[in-house]
Each structure stands twice: as structure tokens, then as C-alpha cells.
Amino acid sequence: MKAIVLEKLDPAAPLAVTEAAVPDIAADEVLVKTHALAINPVDIKTLEDYTIVRDGETIRGSAASLLDGVSPIILGWDIAGVVTAVGTDVTKFKAGDAVFGMVRFPGHGKAYAEYVAAPAAHLAAKPAHISFDAAAGATLAAVTAWQCLTRHYSVKAGDRVLITAPTGGVGHYAVQMAKHLGAYVIALTSGGNTALATELGANEVLDYATFDAATAAPLQLDFVLDAGGRNDATWFARHLKPGAPLFYLPSGLTKVQQQRYAAQGLNAAFKMVTSEESAIEDIARLLHDGSIVTKIAGVYPFTEMKAAFAAQHKGTAQGKIIIRMPASA
Ligand SMILES: NC(=O)c1ccc[n+]([C@@H]2O[C@H](COP(=O)([O-])OP(=O)(O)OC[C@H]3O[C@@H](n4cnc5c(N)ncnc54)[C@H](OP(=O)(O)O)[C@@H]3O)[C@@H](O)[C@H]2O)c1
Numbered sequence: 003m004k005a006i007v008l009e010k011l012d013p014a015a016p017l018a019v020t021e022a023a024v025p026d027i028a029a030d031e032v033l034v035k036t037h038a039l040a041i042n043p044v045d046i047k048t049l050e051d052y053t054i055v056r057d058g059e060t061i062r063g064s065a066a067s068l069l070d071g072v073s074p075i076i077l078g079w080d081i082a083g084v085v086t087a088v089g090t091d092v093t094k095f096k097a098g099d100a101v102f103g104m105v106r107f108p109g110h111g112k113a114y115a116e117y118v119a120a121p122a123a124h125l126a127a128k129p130a131h132i133s134f135d136a137a138a139g140a141t142l143a144a145v146t147a148w149q150c151l152t153r154h155y156s157v158k159a160g161d162r163v164l165i166t167a168p169t170g171g172v173g174h175y176a177v178q179m180a181k182h183l184g185a186y187v188i189a190l191t192s193g194g195n196t197a198l199a200t201e202l203g204a205n206e207v208l209d210y211a212t213f214d215a216a217t218a219a220p221l222q223l224d225f226v227l228d229a230g231g232r233n234d235a236t237w238f239a240r241h242l243k244p245g246a247p248l249f250y251l252p253s254g255l256t257k258v259q260q261q262r263y264a265a266q267g268l269n270a271a272f273k274m275v276t277s278e279e280s281a282i283e284d285i286a287r288l289l290h291d292g293s294i295v296t297k298i299a300g301v302y303p304f305t306e307m308k309a310a311f312a313a314q315h316k317g318t319a320q321g322k323i324i325i326r327m328p329a330s331a
Contacts, residue, residue, distance in 0.1 A: 004328060005115035006307055008075045011066055013050040017114075017307040022076075025112065025119040032095050032125070033087040034118045038138035039304075039325040040080035041314050042171060049077060049311075057258030065108050078113030079104050080141035081120065082134040083327075092122045100128040102137035103282045104145050107275060114307065116327060123279040126286035137289065139296035139322030143171035144179075144285045146275040147227070150249050151179050153281070154273050155225050159184030164223050164241070167230030168204060169195040169320045172251065174297050176227050177202040182293040188221060190233075198297070198320055215241065227251070235259075239266035249273045297321025304328055 047064035103125035168189035
């Protein structure tokens with residue numbers, strides 16, 4: 003099969019497509035012939051073994067630590083494709099079923115491949131009218147948003163929810179999901195993203211450049227999903243209701259960062275996405291009934307993974323960057 007195989011994590015790797023053996027499947031797994039993949043900032047951070055040195059503390063801000071000592075490595079977690087074989091314990095899927103999901107995160111997903119061995123519990127059936135490209139996008143980014151809005155916090159109708167980076171991979175799903183849950187959604191973004199944030203359903207769009215957090219009337223927020231991480235604790239202090247949670251996504255928080263949030267009386271925490279059967283099945287339902295759509299920022303052939311990484315690295319993608327597999331419909 004075709005796959006992008008690395009001997010070790012190496013930011014200079016050409017991410018070239020080579021030949022590799024089709025993986026075996028365990029009893030609880032299915033073999034998926036991939037039609038489309040999605041990439042995420044964490045793919046790049048993992049390839050680069052991204053570390054943050056801040057406040058005298060070093061944090062490895064990716065999945066790289068999970069791959070220490072592992073060789074060969076196949077990066078990637080997000081797939082959409084068709085089941086070609088099922089493990090002996092699998093009753094949920096049969097050969098020929100179209101599926102999508104985030105495979106084994108955090109862990110070794112091995113998604114950049116023509117065939118992926120995936121736990122059946124990490125996949126959902128792809129709604130028939132949703133393309134493989136759109137389904138591939140609604141995986142790590144969508145599960146992150148859904149787990150934050152419904153697992154780590156439960157958004158209620160009428161909640162005032164602020165979402166940063168609301169037009170990126172995570173944010174564009176989060177805005178739509180929060181609206182679906184009945185929240186009043188405030189999007190905080192760069193001026194160029196205002197139209198899209200509105201189109202996604204934000205009730206209000208604030209521009210970083212012109213919104214003066216120190217003097218503006220308090221936003222009275224019940225919840226903040228901070229996907230972008232551009233603002234510090236003082237920015238949020240006057241705008242969250244007492245005890246309201248703020249989930250910070252870009253990396254783990256250093257002890258000093260945590261102290262800064264605490265000093266402002268904020269209930270802030272880093273949250274990390276994990277593969278979860280009921281979450282991906284919820285997302286399949288949201289896609290099926292049109293409550294969320296995948297905004298596709300660009301589609302790259304599998305052979306152009308390096309260019310796709312460069313596009314993702316810019317941080318300006320509106321929605322998801324998708325990788326189309328060879329000979330897929
Ligand atoms: N903890 C987890 O489990 C988890 C899961 C998924 C993603 N993440 C992290 O969450 C972040 C967003 O992920 P994503 O998939 O939405 O990424 P993305 O699609 O690349 O997000 C793009 C958006 O990020 C904002 N942005 C760009 N450059 C930035 C910068 N230098 N500083 C701050 N914000 C910047 C921009 O929004 P504005 O112009 O509106 O600011 C842009 O529209 C990433 O750091 C990613 O690693 C964490």
C-alpha cells in the first residue's frame with residue numbers, strides 16, 4: 003500500500019509517499035481503505051516535537067512524547083474511507099461500510115496510509131450524503147470541540163459562550179455546535195474572518211484589533227473555548243462570570259500560567275481530545291442532520307503532504323485542510 007513512513011520524527015522529512023505493508027487488524031479493529039484524510043496543527047507539532055519554553059518550564063506540546071522510541075512512524079489520526087475487513091469481535095461494521103473517525107488519539111494513529119487498522123470504537127458510519135472529504139475533516143477538530151462543549155463542560159441553552167479562532171479547524175465546528183446547543187455565541191477573531199464567523203452562526207463577532215477588553219462592558223460569559231490562545235488571563239478576567247470555565251487548547255499550561263489565571267480568579271484548564279465512540283457517533287448525527295458542516299479550506303493530493311503541512315502551518319486556513327487519497331471518489 004501507499005503510506006508516508008518516517009524512521010523517526012524529523013521536521014525536515016519530505017513526507018514522501020512510499021510502499022509499506024498493509025497492516026494486520028486486531029479482533030476489535032477494522033481495516034479501512036482511506037479515501038480522504040485530514041491534518042491538524044498537532045500533526046505538525048508532533049513531527050517537529052514542538053516544545054514550549056515558558057516561565058522557566060518546558061512543555062512538549064504535541065503527541066511526540068507518545069512516539070519516543072517508536073520506529074517506523076506513520077503520522078496522522080483523521081480518516082474517512084471504506085471498511086475492507088473486520089476483526090473477529092467487530093459487529094458494528096461490515097466490509098463495504100463507509101466510515102470516518104479519529105484513530106487512536108492520543109497514540110500512534112498511523113493514518114497517513116492507503117489502509118488503516120482502526121479500532122471500530124473510534125469510527126462512526128459516514129452519513130451517505132456527506133462526502134469523504136467533509137467526513138475526514140469532522141474528526142479530531144470536531145471531537146475536540148464536541149468534548150469541550152458537552153463533556154468537559156455542558157453548554158446549556160442561553161449560555162453566553164466565547165470562542166476564539168472561530169474559523170479554524172476546531173473553532174468552525176465549535177461555533178456551529180454551540181449554536182446547535184442553544185448558546186449565544188460570541189466569536190473573537192481577526193477582521194478578515196468576520197464574515198465567515200457570522201456565516202457559521204456567531205451572534206456577535208469581536209475583532210481582536212478593535213475590541214478593547216479593558217474598557218468594554220463585561221461580556222458576562224458562561225464559558226470560553228480558547229482555541230487560539232492569543233489573549234492572556236487579564237483579557238478574560240472582566241468578562242467571565244465567577245467560576246465560569248475557560249478551556250485553553252493550544253498546549254499544556256505552565257504552572258506560572260495557571261497561577262496567572264488563578265490570580266485573576268479564573269477557572270482555566272488545558273483540555274485534550276481523546277478518541278471516543280459516542281462523540282464520533284454524535285458528530286455523525288450532527289453531520290447527517292445538517293447541524294454542522296465541514297468548511298473545506300483546501301484539498302491536497304496525498305503526494306503533496308509537504309505542501310499541505312505548509313498551508314496548515316500558516317494558521318490562516320478557514321476550516322479544514324483535506325488530503326485526497328489516490329483513486330478515491
Ligand atoms: N488540546 C487539544 O486536544 C487540541 C485539539 C485540537 C487542536 N488543538 C490546538 O488548538 C489550536 C487550534 O487548532 P485548529 O485545528 O483550529 O487550528 P487551525 O485550523 O490552524 O486554526 C486556525 C486559526 O488559529 C488562529 N491563529 C492563527 N495563528 C495564530 C497564532 N499565532 N496565535 C494564535 N492563534 C492563531 C487563527 O484564528 P484567529 O485569526 O481568529 O485568531 C486561525 O484562523 C492549535 O493550537 C491546536 O494545536 C488542541
